Amino acid sequence: MTASKRVTVISSGLLILFLLGSVLTLGRVDRLRTGSSLQDVLYITSPQTVKRLSLGYHGLMADIYWTRAVQYFGGQHAAGLEQFKLLGPLLDITTYLDPHLVVAYEFGANFLAPKPPNGAGQPDLAVSLVERGIRANPDAWRLYYNLGFIYYFEMRDYAKAAQAFERGSHVPGAHPFLKLLAANMAQHAGDIQMARMLWITTYESSRDKDIRRNAAAHLRALKVDEEVAALEKMVNDYRQRTGSAPTSFAQLISAGMLRGIPVDPTGKPYQLMSGGRIEVANPDDIPFIVNGTPPGYKPPTKVDEKKLDAALPRQ
């Protein structure tokens, strides 16, 4: 082999070898850095400064910060930390750089407002963020919806919620539920039907994976709440009819009240406890439920993403 050929072969081989090596090493470096990188992300906390530094490329910068917000929340969520203190500033900067990034306001509404571990627990911040979004994007009906949502669920201010839904219902292309929600708010505030309508609207109108997953999980929890309430009512009816509480579902079946053993959305049968209470087999598997939990039950501080994923309809 001539010298030249030898050099070619050796350098090609080395090239491939080093390429593989660098990719593998990079993976290692990545894993070591996940925690520390976030500090760098928000070294500059002033939105104005960031905008100036982006030298006119605000759109791109906004996308970069948006990506970081999504990664960060995903990371925090999985890590189970209760303080999402950086989420607010991140979204602030993102929306300052690109006021028309509607999905960022939505993300804030869905994840800044709820209490930990499901969110940052900062509903006021969420409200001001979404209001800013509405000012910049008056035609984005989803933002009015998000505003109403925060008022309804996190702040229990039904009047303001109705107001927000009302404003939003006038925007062309708005989801028809907005009018219904505004109209029924006075009478049915706090009802499970309201809640279901709200979560369905969220699920159907958002394209963001995290938001949809969250909404699906809530809908599933609502279903469980309803089923538990209905089953407990059934138990009560049985007791009133027969004079004694049932001890198993079989009795209810033979009484013609049930067609089969009722199962929860995870496929496990509901448990009939003494005293007529209905409980789910494993409450940790179904986040967000209110009914059907054992007394003194505390939901886990860490929200398991897999449990949330299970709520989504199978593709």
Next chain:
Amino acid sequence: MSAIEILGLEKTYSIGFWRKRPKRALRPLHLTVEQGEIFGFLGPNGAGKTTTLKMLMGLVFPSGGSARILGMDMNDPRVKAQIGFLPEHPYFYDYLTARELLEYYGQLSGMPRKECRSKVEAVLRQVGLPDVSGLQLRKFSKGMLQRVGIAQAILHDPKVVFLDEPMSGLDPMGRREVRDLIQQLKNEGKTIFFSTHILSDAEALCDRVAIINLGELRGVGKVAELTANMHGKVELIWRGAAVPASIRALDAEAYVSGGTCRAVIKEEQQDRAIDALRRDGLPLVSLTPVRATLEDYFMQQLKPAEAPVEVTA
């Protein structure tokens, strides 16, 4: 063992971005140069001279053919230690001094450091730059740079020296000095292969020449033999103010200046011309054979219609 054997070296470039058109820079070239010769590689600009040299140096990869230098393949690294190269319009690291440059080159050629020092001084003197070793190259004139170029080519005492247009940009004195230097190198037993388009230099220096045009070899041989092949002419000078009609009829070039006439006629016609002068009573001043110059031969070879002349190789 020949100094240089070029065995069918050729180079074709692809020009253009989408539809690649081939451009033949050099057709297969066959040439041999013996040791101790001064060999001239002649041709107009763009003929393929520099391409050939670059292929021999390994700077450009041939499309076909090969070459041997001192019996070894041209790509053999051992060859590089025995040859020196001066590129056309050389330019050197202008932030270095002449001494630093030559020491750098010397070390790259494998000379031990101590030997480097003394050789650098010696070679600078040899090329006629004795006092400039401390001066930065950016301050050198064109002629001085050319000489530094030759210095780096001969620093490591190579057996074969390749020079690409060594006289370019030099004034007549500089050209003379370089010519003397080349002759000196020959006296040291080196083989010189140089390319040029200045024919008078080649004529004065070379043992043999090759003429190349449009990538094709048009003629190789000793200078004297190449020119001797051309039909000679004679120059006739006589005193008078007129050119006899009979001489004009010979289709000769005639010039009149002052009281003297001058005509260049073919050798065979000289008797007829002398008779014509005698008849007209014009006194003959001189009759001198005019040797064809290399230039004449060159211009003739450049005519594309004619087949190249094959003389002794």
Next chain:
Amino acid sequence: MNNRIACIAANTFREAVRDRVLYNLIAFALLLTGAAVLVGQISIEIEKLVVINLGLTAVSLFGAVIAIFVGIGLVSKEIEKRTLYTVLSRPVRRWEFIVGKFFGLAGTLVVNTVFMAIGVFLALLYVAHRWQKPDGWVLVALYFIVLQFLIMTALALLFSSFSSPLMSAVFAFALFVIGSFAEDLRGFAAMAKGVTHWLASGAAYLIPNLSALNVISSVAHGEAVAGRLILYNTLYALLYTAMALSGAVLIFQHRNLK
């Protein structure tokens, strides 16, 4: 072989040192560090923060500029000025030339960084009046910056081995900017689906991950740098540099020097 590489490296170093552009850049960087001292006097607590952040960023940016500009000239300039021809007509292998050039420029950058680092430490001493233990981590940050330089130099050399100085500059700068946002690129890739996901992930791993080598802000807050991170970052930088150099050697080996 080693002698020739060392020779070329030394010559490259000499060229860089005598090139006056270098001095201007260093002076500018030092000035910037001085400015940091002034700026930091806004608040006593953040004085040190600003000095370290601004100083190290200046070192990093200016060093990158030098690495790119000089690195690009390394091969292109030699061809343009035909100095390369006289080098390669000697018993110098083409790959030795590339490697020698690399070491020459790398050496220049290290020396450069040392001088600029002295400036930063002096500024630090001035504002804090004494050195504290966390300042040691600034050295680690500087070490990482040097690793960044090695990568940029190798890349500049790679581009320089086959394209013109202008295009090489464009490519090198583009990679510098993208490489600084490498982690975000990986974030994008993670969010994408299908073909885009694979393409973006591929790109994210091929570009030089300069963001991984940037610990300036954490060091400014006095945080320690994990030993394992130092180890793996070193390994990554060396592997990536070696890869770029292999590419440069490969390309240069087959280039016709017209």
